[in-house]
Amino acid sequence: MAEILVKIPEGEPLSFPQGVTAGEALKTLVSGKVRKQTVAVRSNGVSVDLSASLSVDSLLEPISVDSAEGLEILRHSAAHVMALAVRQLYGNEVKVAIGPAIEDGFYYDFDRKEPFSPEEFERIETKMTEIVAARMPFVRSEMSLAEAVDYFGRQGESYKVELLQEIGADRVSLYQQGDFVDLCRGPHLPDSSWLKAFKLLRVAGSYWRGDEKRPMLQRIYGTAFFDKKDLNHYLHQLEEAKKRDHRRLGKELDLFTIQDQIGPGLILWQPRGAQLRRLIEDYWKDEHYRHGYELLYTPHIARQDLWRTSGHLDFYSENMYSPMEIDEVKYQLKPMNCPFHIGIYKSHRHSYREFPIRWCELGTVYRYERAGALHGLMRVRGFTQDDAHIFCRPDQLDEEIYNIIDLNLHILQTFGFVQYDIYLSTRPEKYVGSDDHWQLATEALKRALEKKGLSYQLDPGEGVFYGPKIDIKIKDQLGRSWQCSTIQVDFNLPERFEMTYTGEDSKEHQPIMIHRALMGSLERFVGVLIEHYAGAFPLWLAPEQARIVNITDDQLSYCEALYTRLRKFGIRVEKDLRNEKLNYKIREAQMMKVPYMLVVGEREKEQGTVTVRRRSGENLPPMSPQDFAELVRIECDEAIGGIR
RNA sequence: GCCGAUGUAGCUCAGUCGGUAGAGCAACUGAUUCGUAAUCAGUAGGUCACCAGUUCAAGUCUGGUCAUCGGCUCCA
Numbered sequence: 001m002a003e004i005l006v007k008i009p010e011g012e013p014l015s016f017p018q019g020v021t022a023g024e025a026l027k028t029l030v031s032g033k034v035r036k037q038t039v040a041v042r043s044n045g046v047s048v049d050l051s052a053s054l055s056v057d058s059l060l061e062p063i064s065v066d067s068a069e070g071l072e073i074l075r076h077s078a079a080h081v082m083a084l085a086v087r088q089l090y091g092n093e094v095k096v097a098i099g100p101a102i103e104d105g106f107y108y109d110f111d112r113k114e115p116f117s118p119e120e121f122e123r124i125e126t127k128m129t130e131i132v133a134a135r136m137p138f139v140r141s142e143m144s145l146a147e148a149v150d151y152f153g154r155q156g157e158s159y160k161v162e163l164l165q166e167i168g169a170d171r172v173s174l175y176q177q178g179d180f181v182d183l184c185r186g187p188h189l190p191d192s193s194w195l196k197a198f199k200l201l202r203v204a205g206s207y208w209r210g211d212e213k214r215p216m217l218q219r220i221y222g223t224a225f226f227d228k229k230d231l232n233h234y235l236h237q238l239e240e241a242k243k244r245d246h247r248r249l250g251k252e253l254d255l256f257t258i259q260d261q262i263g264p265g266l267i268l269w270q271p272r273g274a275q276l277r278r279l280i281e282d283y284w285k286d287e288h289y290r291h292g293y294e295l296l297y298t299p300h301i302a303r304q305d306l307w308r309t310s311g312h313l314d315f316y317s318e319n320m321y322s323p324m325e326i327d328e329v330k331y332q333l334k335p336m337n338c339p340f341h342i343g344i345y346k347s348h349r350h351s352y353r354e355f356p357i358r359w360c361e362l363g364t365v366y367r368y369e370r371a372g373a374l375h376g377l378m379r380v381r382g383f384t385q386d387d388a389h390i391f392c393r394p395d396q397l398d399e400e401i402y403n404i405i406d407l408n409l410h411i412l413q414t415f416g417f418v419q420y421d422i423y424l425s426t427r428p429e430k431y432v433g434s435d436d437h438w439q440l441a442t443e444a445l446k447r448a449l450e451k452k453g454l455s456y457q458l459d460p461g462e463g464v465f466y467g468p469k470i471d472i473k474i475k476d477q478l479g480r481s482w483q484c485s486t487i488q489v490d491f492n493l494p495e496r497f498e499m500t501y502t503g504e505d506s507k508e509h510q511p512i513m514i515h516r517a518l519m520g521s522l523e524r525f526v527g528v529l530i531e532h533y534a535g536a537f538p539l540w541l542a543p544e545q546a547r548i549v550n551i552t553d554d555q556l557s558y559c560e561a562l563y564t565r566l567r568k569f570g571i572r573v574e575k576d577l578r579n580e581k582l583n584y585k586i587r588e589a590q591m592m593k594v595p596y597m598l599v600v601g602e603r604e605k606e607q608g609t610v611t612v613r614r615r616s617g618e619n620l621p622p623m624s625p626q627d628f629a630e631l632v633r634i635e636c637d638e639a640i641g642g643i644r
Numbered sequence: 645g646c647c648g649a650u651g652u653a654g655c656u657c658a659g660u661c662g663g664u665a666g667a668g669c670a671a672c673u674g675a676u677u678c679g680u681a682a683u684c685a686g687u688a689g690g691u692c693a694c695c696a697g698u699u700c701a702a703g704u705c706u707g708g709u710c711a712u713c714g715g716c717u718c719c720a
Contacts, residue, residue: 204647379718603679611680
């Protein structure tokens, strides 16, 4: 029998009979400990099952179950085990669609008339446990495409047939476990006994292929880990994340409320939330002024004609609310601020010498969102964009984009966000503007990112029809990625509104327009902020920086005086002078996440001081009110000013 | 919008088989005057999301509407 040479990285090649399985070969090549951890193997760079037989000289790299790839294989196999459990329980009343591993686990989409009830959920889980205990192997086989189409067709698995018809290959691989055969690329675990820690999490509807015109399937989500400890850790983290949910904290900390009577997706900012927002807005305005922006204010409605000119009626109408009639003329709520800024541009003639013009506005817009999409502060129907439009000449584009990115990151960093995913979206199939312009703008965006040393992902064809863009996404504590910042070059609106400036050559030219938002929407940004800090805002953002708590009524007048004094120093101070025990008041202040508690008893009253307790529980020595005010000022300056 | 779940006091939740609504916290009143995460007692608080229907009787059963939650889709 022919022999082949097989080796592992950093190992000596050994000779094996041709056709030996990867698993067999590894038995000789690696230690038992490594083998126990090995779920699959990369053979000459291709991931395969341990049961794959080797026909040529091979370099085997074991895939450990605790590697990212190993975990993915584990979860993918978990999806198969779940599908087998469902098949065993419900037989042919269920059709299977797809079941991949995802970031935190796996899912499988099923087509079944009846929805899965919570009790059935448990039955599926129990059945899965049985399958795991039965150590059922995953058996790989191959078929020609035509055979596979025939095979799944006879079983009535129409989704699999549809998938097959999109696969370009001649041959496809199948995995069999018990009597369940699934179309699958693999690799898989050797058998189901590896699945030691899994949990089904929720059922949800989802359209076949994400297309709402196609059938609604039932998706069961679950997660799986190599051991119980990791699973428990993950479940614990889910609980922790729930505690950080901005909707919960928004209620607990009295930041905002959403009420049926007002309407879904419409935010009421309570005093504390409004204070937080004011702090953000003030910082934002100051920072923009420093960076050469001027502030604008514009109305919330405009004539429908404006939206016709801008193209919103053609391209954005499904997001806009119906017109209202005023003196027989139709007006519409604004979904964007740009046409108004253009209106201001057009109130004057402009010369190339004026450029760049940088105009910003905290502009409140209204957009229709489907009922099922609304989510706390993150997705609403009325929100305030931290919008800006920059008008410039082509030769200024590079610098302007660079400056925007610079300001963007600077502001995000001040708020404590240092991790983002950056995307550069290029020209889509349907677009306006000249190829030259597109290339100029795309290159400018790219150069700015590179000059800033930022890594980004290219999103080919994902630009807006009017120009390329950069999106910066922030990840929140629940692992969801939120788009906040966006920088878009626009060739469309200057054209539509016939914007011009007089060039050096005395001729009329069209300015380039850049739209950008850094926080995106204040609502969403505050939502992300709440989750980021778990409601414990840094001192400069805390709606209430300090709370005076007295010990007995004997200090009432001293506390009142102290309160007035600290307010004059500009400290956001509140007082809790109720006839309650100190413990009780501290507890309440703590739960409201107030950064400083100012304890006042007889000692402090006599010495004219306060005893400062930090949110962390740390106690500072008694100090004068001035010293406390100074301490607050320094801490805030460091947060904002230090980076400036 | 679609699939599923949920909606009871300001908040968190209990309410069995259809028999007429309950707790803790918060609020209010009183007592207590207390040194770093809940002092004690009392009082009040409800169109059981809303609208129909079945029934002698509906928080509970049926239908519809609205909203919320988990997803699909979409996006700041």
